[in-house]
Each structure stands twice: as structure tokens, then as C-alpha cells.
Amino acid sequence: MHLEYNVEGGDFTRAGFASSQIKKTLKQLNVDATVIKRVVVALYEAEVNIVAHAYRGVIYADIKGAGIQLRLEDEGPGIADVDMAMKRGFSTASREVREMGFGAGMGLPNISENADNFSIETTVGKGTTLNIEIKF
Amino acid sequence: MSQTTYHRALEIMSDICIGCSHCMKVCPTEALRVSGGKAKIHVDWCIDCGECFRICPTRAIRVMDDDFKHIFDFKHRVLLVPSVFYAQFDENISIEKIYAIIGELGFTEICAVEQSVDSLLNEENEYLKNAVMPAISSFCPSVIRLIQVRFPSLVDHIMQLLPPIEITAQYYKNKFKREGIPESDLGIFYLTPCIGKIAAIKSPVGGYASPINGVINMDFFFNKVFLAYKQKLPITQTVKVSREISSKGVLFPTTGGESVHIEGKTLAIDGMANVIDFLEMLENEEIEGVDFLELRACDESCAGGILSHRNRFLIANSMKEYAASKPEKHNLTEDYKKYCSAVIHMEKIEPRSMVKYDRDIEVAIKKMEGARELKLLFPGIDCGACGAPSCEALAEDIVKDQADINSCIFLRTLYEKRGEMSLEETIAIMENIWGKDRFIKKK
Numbered sequence: 001m002h003l004e005y006n007v008e009g010g011d012f013t014r015a016g017f018a019s020s021q022i023k024k025t026l027k028q029l030n031v032d033a034t035v036i037k038r039v040v041v042a043l044y045e046a047e048v049n050i051v052a053h054a055y056r057g058v059i060y061a062d063i064k065g066a067g068i069q070l071r072l073e074d075e076g077p078g079i080a081d082v083d084m085a086m087k088r089g090f091s092t093a094s095r096e097v098r099e100m101g102f103g104a105g106m107g108l109p110n111i112s113e114n115a116d117n118f119s120i121e122t123t124v125g126k127g128t129t130l131n132i133e134i135k136f
Numbered sequence: 137m138s139q140t141t142y143h144r145a146l147e148i149m150s151d152i153c154i155g156c157s158h159c160m161k162v163c164p165t166e167a168l169r170v171s172g173g174k175a176k177i178h179v180d181w182c183i184d185c186g187e188c189f190r191i192c193p194t195r196a197i198r199v200m201d202d203d204f205k206h207i208f209d210f211k212h213r214v215l216l217v218p219s220v221f222y223a224q225f226d227e228n229i230s231i232e233k234i235y236a237i238i239g240e241l242g243f244t245e246i247c248a249v250e251q252s253v254d255s256l257l258n259e260e261n262e263y264l265k266n267a268v269m270p271a272i273s274s275f276c277p278s279v280i281r282l283i284q285v286r287f288p289s290l291v292d293h294i295m296q297l298l299p300p301i302e303i304t305a306q307y308y309k310n311k312f313k314r315e316g317i318p319e320s321d322l323g324i325f326y327l328t329p330c331i332g333k334i335a336a337i338k339s340p341v342g343g344y345a346s347p348i349n350g351v352i353n354m355d356f357f358f359n360k361v362f363l364a365y366k367q368k369l370p371i372t373q374t375v376k377v378s379r380e381i382s383s384k385g386v387l388f389p390t391t392g393g394e395s396v397h398i399e400g401k402t403l404a405i406d407g408m409a410n411v412i413d414f415l416e417m418l419e420n421e422e423i424e425g426v427d428f429l430e431l432r433a434c435d436e437s438c439a440g441g442i443l444s445h446r447n448r449f450l451i452a453n454s455m456k457e458y459a460a461s462k463p464e465k466h467n468l469t470e471d472y473k474k475y476c477s478a479v480i481h482m483e484k485i486e487p488r489s490m491v492k493y494d495r496d497i498e499v500a501i502k503k504m505e506g507a508r509e510l511k512l513l514f515p516g517i518d519c520g521a522c523g524a525p526s527c528e529a530l531a532e533d534i535v536k537d538q539a540d541i542n543s544c545i546f547l548r549t550l551y552e553k554r555g556e557m558s559l560e561e562t563i564a565i566m567e568n569i570w571g572k573d574r575f576i577k578k579k
Contacts, residue, residue, distance in 0.1 A: 001501050001504060001505050001508075016420060016422065019420060020416065020420060023419065023420065025504070027286075027492075028492040028493065028500075028504060029492070029493065029497055029500045029501060029504060030491055030492070030493075030494075030495065030497070030500060031497070033288045033289035034289065036289060037289050037419075037421075040419070040420055040421065041421055044420055044421065044422075063501060064501070065497045065498040065501065136497065
């Protein structure tokens with residue numbers, strides 16, 4: 001099953017919509033609760049990253065019997081130093097973003113920990129694509 | 137009554153049901169459908185919240201309870217009364233009068249359900265030191281069942297402690313044992329303001345066997361007591377009343393009555409829709425730094441209980457006034473600490489997931505894709521004319537072969553417009569869903 005969601009940069013009031021929808025879908029499919037939790041945590045972080053850092057993005061989800069494949073493509077500034085971004089606590093989020101409770105800099109490591117497979121493709125000045133795979 | 141693995145407290149009486157579909161619209165787990173002009177319940181999805189009972193205009197939904205006469209099987213008949221019961225009455229009717237009538241109706245002893253609250257709160261604060269945060273109160277049985285069915289990933293958050301009713305019942309069992317009274321002589325009865333509690337006692341979550349011998353519905357018992365009052369029933373029996381209760385105990389079943397005594401950051405949320413909204417957020421891990429959640433299915437908590445008949449705000453207010461007349465501590469708390477506990481015999485609470493499409497995930501995905509395509513054909517107004525609560529629910533029913541695509545009145549109109557369906561066919565479908573009687577002209 002293929003699902004697609006558009007994400008707008010800066011629209012924090014709607015951040016988490018795609019995660020909620022995908023969660024609902026997985027629950028209806030009777031996927032194990034602990035697996036759903038991992039999907040939601042990883043996806044929510046990634047979704048908020050688009051809202052907080054990029055201009056816009058699209059979330060593609062492919063759900064099969066074996067697992068879920070998520071692809072989050074954004075148009076945005078890209079990540080200059082991926083190794084640094086993967087470190088816990090590192091954040092480039094602006095003060096406004098942090099005041100809203102987002103941008104604690106735990107995003108990428110947290111996504112990676114919850115995923116069975118995780119990869120980042122990024123081009124500075126163009127955008128970032130995350131691939132997240134979680135097996136059922 | 138239809139039997140499933142879970143005891144259910146609600147039953148639809150088909151002869152009284154007029155198939156108005158009000159219940160179908162309010163069910164939080166979409167467990168109801170209308171077919172053949174009658175409401176039908178999907179038993180595994182029912183969480184005994186009683187929203188259907190509350191809204192039913194013809195009282196076609198019956199609450200299963202124990203036969204009142206059953207109390208006389210016992211020599212000692214203890215009634216555990218929740219503080220919300222006394223608040224059902226007008227302030228002019230004294231509580232002493234109510235006690236006397238309860239005695240006259242057959243009980244030998246009366247005790248407040250919430251007598252155990254003081255020792256329970258101590259145990260809660262102790263328990264919360266090592267619990268999964270935020271811990272969710274185990275008090276409201278409908279909330280526990282809601283979590284099991286709709287939020288299985290959160291079951292670990294439910295506090296594994298018994299609710300006050302079970303602890304008070306334990307105390308009585310123990311007290312009679314200490315007095316040397318044989319167990320078979322003692323009947324412990326619970327007067328319930330809530331449907332969920334009935335199922336919770338009959339098949340408790342967590343594999344605990346309740347010492348309660350029977351459950352009595354509060355609306356039924358209110359009528360009995362009030363009638364006796366109105367008819368000035370002569371009092372010939374004496375009844376023993378345990379008057380020990382603290383203000384904490386009286387207010388425990390009201391909104392905030394539990395959370396206010398819990399250490400740390402706590403929230404009190406009442407009303408099914410509010411609880412569901414919050415659990416969605418909790419499940420998404422959007423909630424941080426909260427230690428304890430007091431979640432109650434009914435608006436104004438037990439004051440708005442399904443079997444409560446008076447206005448819930450007036451009830452809550454009466455409870456506040458009653459609490460003001462009670463001390464902060466009562467004299468039996470130490471005894472409770474000595475003889476009973478909320479932590480015993482409670483096993484891990486198991487998720488109870490509702491199978492939407494299929495147990496096999498490949499099959500489930502196929503069916504879900506089918507349902508999503510179907511949904512695009514439907515108008516999205518959730519009118520319920522098909523006998524399902526929403527367009528989405530109809531689409532799900534169709535892929536499970538439990539409904540037909542022609543059930544949708546919009547699609548039927550379209551087929552008629554195209555000349556693909558006859559008037560007779562569409563009438564037959566409507567009759568199938570809503571019953572033949574509906575389409576006979578009444579004089």
C-alpha cells in the first residue's frame with residue numbers, strides 16, 4: 001500500500017499529521033504495538049525536521065507484509081555535516097523553534113535507533129532525503 | 137446474552153429497539169451497526185462505556201446486573217455505596233434516612249466504597265516511584281478497556297493497582313474472617329454508578345478474582361430507595377453503618393479527586409472524546425514530563441456516570457459539600473494498611489486489539505487498499521443511512537463481506553440516475569437495513 005503526505009515548512013500546528021495517519025493505518029492492520037511505536041517516533045521526528053528546517057517536503061510510505069518503507073524528501077538547506085547532525089544534542093534549530101519544544105537536536109540519532117535501516121542523502125542548498133525502513 | 141471471552145454489561149433488546157441509530161453514532165469504537173431495523177453490537181469491540189445506553193431514546197439497551205433477590209442468599213449482606221449515590225438525592229433527604237431505607241430493603245451493613253482511598257493513595261505514590269511514566273490511573277474501567285482496544289501500545293502505562301471498590305471489599309472479607317464468620321455467610325454487594333464497573337468486576341483486567349458477590353445498578357436502586365422514601369416505608373430493621381470516610385475519599389470519584397493527591401506533574405482529563413484525543417498524543421510521544429494521568433470516560437467523572445440520573449454538575453457540587461463535612465483522615469486507615477493492599481495478585485494487563493481487517497497482514501493490507509478505494513466513491517458525509525457509523529466504516533464492512541456497496545444511498549441514487557437500478561431494488565435495500573415497518577405509511 002502506498003501513502004503520500006505533503007508537509008509545509010514552518011507549519012508547526014500541523015506537524016505530526018502524517019505520523020498520526022500512518023499510525024492509524026498500522027493499528028488497523030494489527031501491526032505489533034511496539035513496532036508501531038518505533039515507526040511513529042522515527043517518523044514524527046523526521047516530519048518535524050521538515051517543518052522546522054525545510055521549505056516543503058513529501059512523505060512517501062510503502063506498507064507491505066514485511067514492513068514499512070518511508071521516504072521523506074524535502075526541499076531545503078540540506079545538511080552540511082551529516083556526522084555532526086547524527087550526534088546527540090547537536091542542533092541548528094532557531095530559538096523560536098526551540099521555544100516551541102522542537103529542535104532539541106535529538107532527531108537524527110533517535111530516528112536511526114528506531115529504524116532497521118536508515119540512510120540520508122543530502123545536498124547543501126537543495127534538500128535532504130531520508131530513507132527509513134522498519135520491519136514488522 | 138452473547139458470550140465472548142469478555143463479560144459484557146450491555147445488551148440490546150431487539151423488541152424495544154426502533155433502529156434509530158443514535159447509539160451507532162456515539163460509539164467510540166464503532167462497534168454498532170443497524171440492520172433489519174435493529175441495532176447490532178460487535179461484541180469484541182465493545183468497551184462497556186455505556187455511551188449507547190446514555191443516548192438510547194427508547195431504553196432498548198439493558199444493563200446486565202445481578203438479581204436483587206440474590207442478596208438474601210447470605211446471612212450478612214454488606215452494601216458498598218459510592219459517595220456519588222448520596223448525591224443523587226435532594227439535600228432535604230438526610231443521609232441517615234437513606235441508610236435506614238437501605239437497611240429496610242435488606243442490607244445488614246453499609247460502608248463507603250471510598251473508605252480505602254486513603255491507604256490506596258499512599259500506595260499509589262509509592263508505586264509511581266518505579267512506574268512507566270506517565271502512569272495512567274487504573275480507576276476507570278472504561279478507560280482501561282479503551283486503552284486495551286484502541287491504544288494497546290499504552291497498556292504498560294496503566295497502573296497495576298486495584299481500584300478502591302476492590303480494596304474495600306477485601307477489607308470486609310478480611311474483617312468478617314477475623315470475626316470468625318464463615319465466608320459463605322458473607323455477601324458483599326457493590327452499588328455501581330457505572331456500566332464499566334459491572335464488566336470489570338465480572339471479568340476483571342489483570343487476572344484478579346474479585347471478592348464481590350454481586351453488583352447492583354445505581355439507577356435501579358435509586359428508584360427503590362426513593363420510592364420507599366416517598367411511600368414512607370416503616371423502618372423495622374437495624375443496619376450497621378461504617379461511617380469512616382475522609383474528604384479525600386468522598387471526592388476521589390470526581391474530576392481531579394485522585395490526581396490532586398499524586399506527587400509530581402499530574403493531569404485530570406474527563407470525557408471520552410477528551411481522553412481519546414490525549415491518548416492519541418501520548419501514543420505519538422508528543423507528551424513529555426507528565427507523571428500521572430487521571431483519565432475518566434465520563435464528563436465530570438463518576439458524577440456523570442451512566443447510571444447517575446441527576447445533573448452531573450449538581451452531583452459534583454453535592455459531593456463537594458458532603459466532603460466539607462468530613463475529616464481529612466479517618467480512623468480505619470491504619471487497619472486498611474494492615475489488612476489489605478492494592479498491589480496484590482495483579483497480573484500484567486494484556487492488550488486486547490480489535491481486528492479491523494484480518495489477522496494475516498498481507499490479507500489485511502489488500503482489504504485496506506480495497507476499503508480506501510471504496511471510500512473515494514462515498515460522499516464522506518457519514519450520514520449513517522447505510523447502517524454503518526461512517527463512510528469509512530461502511531467501506532471496511534464491505535471488504536469484510538459484511539455489507540454491500542449498494543447500501544450507500546448516494547451510490548444508489550447515482551445508479552438509479554443512470555438507469556442501472558430499479559426503484560424496487562433500492563426500496564428492498566432500504567427495507568433490509570432499516571426494517572420493512574419503516575416504509576409502511578402510518579395512519
